[in-house]
Amino acid sequence: MTLSDRMKAVVLLSGGIDSTTCMAIAMAQNFQVYAMSFDYGQRHKFELKAAKKIAAVMNPEEHIVINMDLGIIGGSALTDSINVPKHRQIDEIPDTIPVTYVPARNTIFLSFALAWAEKLGTNNIFIGINAIDYSGYPDCRPEYIDAFEKMADLATRAGVKGAIKFKINTPLINMTKAQIIKKGVQLGIDYSLTHSCYDPDAAGMACGQCDSCLFRKKGFLSAGIDDPTIYKK
């Protein structure tokens, strides 16, 4: 198979464990990867630095960063001056949609991915969502992804021509964080490059107490793999 025979795929890359593993899986499936990140006014902008480092190491065909201001819309602890909730233990996280939910974020991200996929002439998009350790976000469920695919076929020139059907690939959707980490280690990912914390300090050090840090800690622990992260607490 020559390079030109390889299928292209747009991969959403936030710089966390899930999106990085998702990109490694797309690469292992022999896709030519076009990675896409977003600077959306997130308080944990450190994840963008992580995404750039990861792209430099894993070397996708291209890596672009879309700038946009979601803070002007607001409604989330990730973009507003609302405190990120902290807990000592993972079982203290309430079983409700958290204040770190950003309204319609995955829909916005996937819409940009759809635009780029159409431009590149591919029907494949990868997103590293999962429905198990998904922290209660509605836009991480399989039925949401199915509905997005149906809409995408109707939204686009490609869909009208009937030439291709869009496929939102979610290889992690039924995996636990521990399974994701094990898979990533098999694929050679250096997780010290990734960033998960919603509320890092100025130097990028993880707080160790937000939902995202707690899921990360538990994932490495359950996987029986050393966590390379330095946490504040």
Next chain:
Amino acid sequence: MTLSDRMKAVVLLSGGIDSTTCMAIAMAQNFQVYAMSFDYGQRHKFELKAAKKIAAVMNPEEHIVINMDLGIIGGSALTDSINVPKHRQIDEIPDTIPVTYVPARNTIFLSFALAWAEKLGTNNIFIGINAIDYSGYPDCRPEYIDAFEKMADLATRAGVKGAIKFKINTPLINMTKAQIIKKGVQLGIDYSLTHSCYDPDAAGMACGQCDSCLFRKKGFLSAGIDDPTIYKK
């Protein structure tokens, strides 16, 4: 009915005839209007100036402009250095999806509108698309809008709670440009404030020969209403 009893609605406002008429219709239906425009690297950025003037005159509750760079994705004469096609007559416009099609643009716009609607606690979004003089864009068809609504209910916190179902209102969808203009005049719109041209000169003067100018000219002519626009040709 007091102000607090009135329903909120997010209205997409580009600054053209359709979106302006759509906003007037939402206001006539007694919605509290939250207008949203986009600075997406469009070559006809003059439409944003028009949107701001229109908002100043029509006075929605709020008007926000989302900045984002679609040019980095490319694939359209509206964001790239591809020439905007020009024709002398409307019947010279080919019956295909034109190069002014921006990949997934309405999906991106509606995704932001969805985020703001969720933040504002409303289920109503207005978009001034129409399926007749729609210039061949796939994301202007009713079946696309239906699919977006289904996806939106699954994408959001509001949808999960089952409290509300999102409604993408498309009051212009079955109207001709002439009918839209007549409706707008009835509602008191000053169309001299609106901008349609895809390729205006530096002063904002309409070219008179792009698809958008030709549809505008034909609309006023068919409506039997004086066109307030000054065209270069």
